Amino acid sequence: MHGRVTAGRIVETEAYIGPHDPASHAAERIGRTRRNAAMFGEPGTAYVYRIYGLHWCLNAVTDRAEFPSAVLIRAIDPVQGIEVMRERRGGAWDGRRLTGGPARLTQALGVTGDLDHHPLDRPPLWIAAGVPVPDAKVDAGPRIGITRAADWPLRFHVRGHRCVSR
DNA sequence: ACTCCGATTGTT
DNA sequence: ACAATCGGAGTA
Numbered sequence: 001m002h003g004r005v006t007a008g009r010i011v012e013t014e015a016y017i018g019p020h021d022p023a024s025h026a027a028e029r030i031g032r033t034r035r036n037a038a039m040f041g042e043p044g045t046a047y048v049y050r051i052y053g054l055h056w057c058l059n060a061v062t063d064r065a066e067f068p069s070a071v072l073i074r075a076i077d078p079v080q081g082i083e084v085m086r087e088r089r090g091g092a093w094d095g096r097r098l099t100g101g102p103a104r105l106t107q108a109l110g111v112t113g114d115l116d117h118h119p120l121d122r123p124p125l126w127i128a129a130g131v132p133v134p135d136a137k138v139d140a141g142p143r144i145g146i147t148r149a150a151d152w153p154l155r156f157h158v159r160g161h162r163c164v165s166r
Numbered sequence: 167a168c169t170c171c172g173a174t175t176g177t178t
Numbered sequence: 179a180c181a182a183t184c185g186g187a188g189t190a
Contacts, residue, residue: 023173072173074173103175104175
């Protein structure tokens with residue numbers, strides 16, 4: 001069968017938009033580097049980076065090439081392969097502990113840095129259209145864990161969803 | 167070469 | 179509140 005297939009519905013994201021976003025890894029003062037190169041690439045590809053020397057975070061590149069922008073996937077609602085996710089996460093945990101948080105979902109999905117630059121419309125990792133979330137159910141607020149532009153409301157999540165990181 | 171610190175998480 | 183853990187970015 002599909003023994004190791006895992007999938008989830010995106011329920012929390014953050015946007016990092018263009019060189020004038022001071023919180024972005026591709027902010028103007030930084031420019032293009034080896035780490036953020038994917039953000040300057042084609043839309044629909046993955047930007048995967050390591051944080052704190054420990055964890056992986058997954059972004060979808062969103063705007064045209066050479067205009068660095070990406071959406072950080074911060075939480076998913078498990079849809080398929082929950083037992084595999086629990087195994088990868090090292091325990092039988094609830095929704096939030098399992099896939100709520102940018103480094104938690106990458107671990108649950110088995111996403112690592114070798115998927116940096118990967119086109120997100122094909123295996124082994126892709127994003128597909130799902131059931132639309134009505135705007136009325138989406139909250140916007142400040143992005144988490146940043147210091148610059150800390151008040152820009154570029155974090156979005158399904159209101160009250162049990163898998164949202166916080 | 168050397169310092170500081172981060173789009174986090176788990177434990178104390 | 180704090181450790182884990184290391185490459186990127188800034189300074190020299």
